Amino acid sequence: MTRSSIALITGSTSGIGLAIADGLASNGCSVMLNGLGSPEQIDAARAQVARHGGEVDYNGADLARPEQVEAMIADAERRFGRIDILINNAGIQHTARVEAFAAERWDAVLAINLSASFHAIRCALPGMQARGHGRIVNIASVHGLVASAEKSAYVAAKHGIIGLTKVVALENAKADITCNAVCPGWVLTPLVQKQIDARAQREGIDNARAERELLAEKQPSLRFTRPEDIARAVAFLCGPGAGNMTGTTLTLDGGWTAQ
Numbered sequence: 001m002t003r004s005s006i007a008l009i010t011g012s013t014s015g016i017g018l019a020i021a022d023g024l025a026s027n028g029c030s031v032m033l034n035g036l037g038s039p040e041q042i043d044a045a046r047a048q049v050a051r052h053g054g055e056v057d058y059n060g061a062d063l064a065r066p067e068q069v070e071a072m073i074a075d076a077e078r079r080f081g082r083i084d085i086l087i088n089n090a091g092i093q094h095t096a097r098v099e100a101f102a103a104e105r106w107d108a109v110l111a112i113n114l115s116a117s118f119h120a121i122r123c124a125l126p127g128m129q130a131r132g133h134g135r136i137v138n139i140a141s142v143h144g145l146v147a148s149a150e151k152s153a154y155v156a157a158k159h160g161i162i163g164l165t166k167v168v169a170l171e172n173a174k175a176d177i178t179c180n181a182v183c184p185g186w187v188l189t190p191l192v193q194k195q196i197d198a199r200a201q202r203e204g205i206d207n208a209r210a211e212r213e214l215l216a217e218k219q220p221s222l223r224f225t226r227p228e229d230i231a232r233a234v235a236f237l238c239g240p241g242a243g244n245m246t247g248t249t250l251t252l253d254g255g256w257t258a259q
């Protein structure tokens with residue numbers, strides 16, 4: 001990463017992706033944002049990231065649609081001339097036991113959390129290979145390393161993205177193109193807030209107690225990892241200190257997977 005690097009961050013209208021966009025922009029990158037949201041939310045995300053001074057643009061690709069992923073990569077390359085840094089961050093969650101898991105929810109989780117990353121990498125790699133440089137970071141999860149009940153599609157997709165990370169790393173190891181995954185534990189974002197709300201409702205408890213219980217069940221630090229912690233990890237992986245780090249995972253989980 002240099003002060004003129006170009007970064008594309010999927011799912012950067014909210015949560016971890018927005019923090020990553022902020023972090024990369026504060027390191028001097030120009031960024032292409034992507035994600036769903038109201039026009040107001042998208043404008044707010046653009047304005048927030050733009051205050052760091054670099055150029056900011058937005059592509060509204062629906063990542064469940066491979067042709068829109070392809071068009072997003074082409075749009076970023078046309079707009080900025082190249083993509084130096086690709087962050088595959090967008091993700092959704094759905095919880096149900098396997099026998100009750102709706103097939104269309106399985107398809108949606110796999111499409112957005114796994115296949116979209118494959119398509120983005122597939123389309124961004126030729127440009128990176130032509131220039132002999134690139135940084136790819138996939139936002140996986142502790143659920144790429146261990147499982148939790150009722151998250152079959154999410155766990156399968158996140159295990160899959162770690163496998164994909166390793167293959168991309170091996171295929172590009174001789175070039176200055178690295179591919180790594182970040183594995184957060186609980187981070188308080190809209191994706192997790194929905195799970196806290198569901199727990200509070202299910203157990204008839206208040207939100208603060210649902211939050212404490214959620215952490216106590218899995219995350220020994222009893223603290224949420226902050227979106228800006230993930231952003232710093234990503235900046236490290238895109239920076240000079242990680243030039244020979246590829247095909248691996250960086251875990252920020254308050255001890256979750258040490259148990």
Ligand code: NAD
Nearest residue numbers: 011013014015016035036062063090091141186187189191
């Ligand atoms: P979030 O819900 O705040 O953000 C998700 C982003 O993905 C949003 O910008 C949303 O618009 C975008 N998105 C969803 N579906 C999309 C689609 N079809 N097309 C384009 N964009 C789409 O969630 P978050 O917690 O910030 O999650 C970001 C990533 O971090 C996800 O991959 C998630 O699995 C991973 N993660 C989160 C946690 C956590 O505790 N929050 C833990 C581990 C991993």
